[in-house]
Amino acid sequence: MTSTRTVVRRAALAATAVTAALVLSACAGGDHSDTASGAHPSPSPSADATAGATAGAHNAQDVSFAQGMIPHHRQAVEMAALAADRASSARVKDLATRVEKAQAPEIRTMSGWLKAWGEDVPSAAPAADDTDGMDHSGGHGGDTGMAGMMDRKDMDRLAKSSGKAFDSMFLTMMVEHHEGAVEMAEAEKAKGKYAPATALADDVISAQTAEIEEMNKLLGKNEG
Template identity: 50%
Template sequence: MNKNLIRRSALVAVAGAASLVLAACGSSDETSTGSSPSGASSASASQSGHSAADIAFAKGMIPHHRQAVKMADLAPSRAGSAEVKKLADEIKKAQDPEIKTLSGWLTTWGEQVPAEGAMDHSVHGAGSGMMTPEEMDKLKASSGKAFDTAFMKMMIKHHEGAVAMAKTEKADGSFPEAKTMADAIITSQTAEIARMNDLLGKN
């Protein structure tokens, strides 16, 4: 009788241990299968993980890019060189999507997207590379080789301003996607500056 009791107690103990193991497995399974909700929360955390520097970068780069796109829009009807037309087209294709992305970030962050034609003068001081209305009028009034030269000289200055803003974002920003965009701007626009300097040297 005692042996039976001992055996039964042992079985209960084994069953209890087995249920504990199963419970542990269950909780680990829930953790692994629950990775998407926790992933979602970390994604939303990264969405809000921005700083004042990220906001300044987005608010400054949107009007900056818009002006570059307006300059590029003049090239098809005014440029004399096929290289300048091609360059302007590439600038527009690169910067239009970035404007949309930057605007999306600001909206997500509950910030105001700069209105069309608006310019943040706190961002666009000396060295920003933004053209004055007079410079834009002068560019619009030119054509052929004169346009090509003016366009490239202005766009070099414009790109240098964007590269400086992007370097500030890389140094001071917190939002990973903004820092990635800043890195891409530095790489692409530095290459375009070299290309325009080369074309100007050939003129």
């Protein structure tokens, strides 16, 4: 079943790339943005909180959130880093820069929490393998805590692309990736106990929801 979903999603990515290329060609040289997100918000005080702030209880959901979001953010940063010399659209490059600047500090913050709690910090951010049983359709990773993660083949395809093809593939993949992050953050807000973690989750929801809207506009999708 995982193989079937992967084939279906790749077909959808390819179809989106064809239609999005025309839209992106009109935006490629643009220096402006008509989206609500503007510049990505600077990390909030919650994102800058140090691991030394161990006062205040945390629970299993807080640990799961940090351990899942760290590799999730790392993959987003990996994707964003590819845009510098592969993207053709100035707006795509700007978005990628904002993603990288926002999420790298959050990785450090969450790693600090885990160390202070005596929990394992994920050592790497491998893309999900096709055979790992994860459901990538619609950006849902079930109970894995890795909703929206790309598999290795998707990452390889992105790395090998360039120009308008890269732009459309990057945006399509990053929308799914962001949707997964928002899903994980909503779970933290609902079940988490550690105030800095729930505050960071709120930041993720606000920033990445705005970026999803921005990316859908670049892809030529009208959200009403």
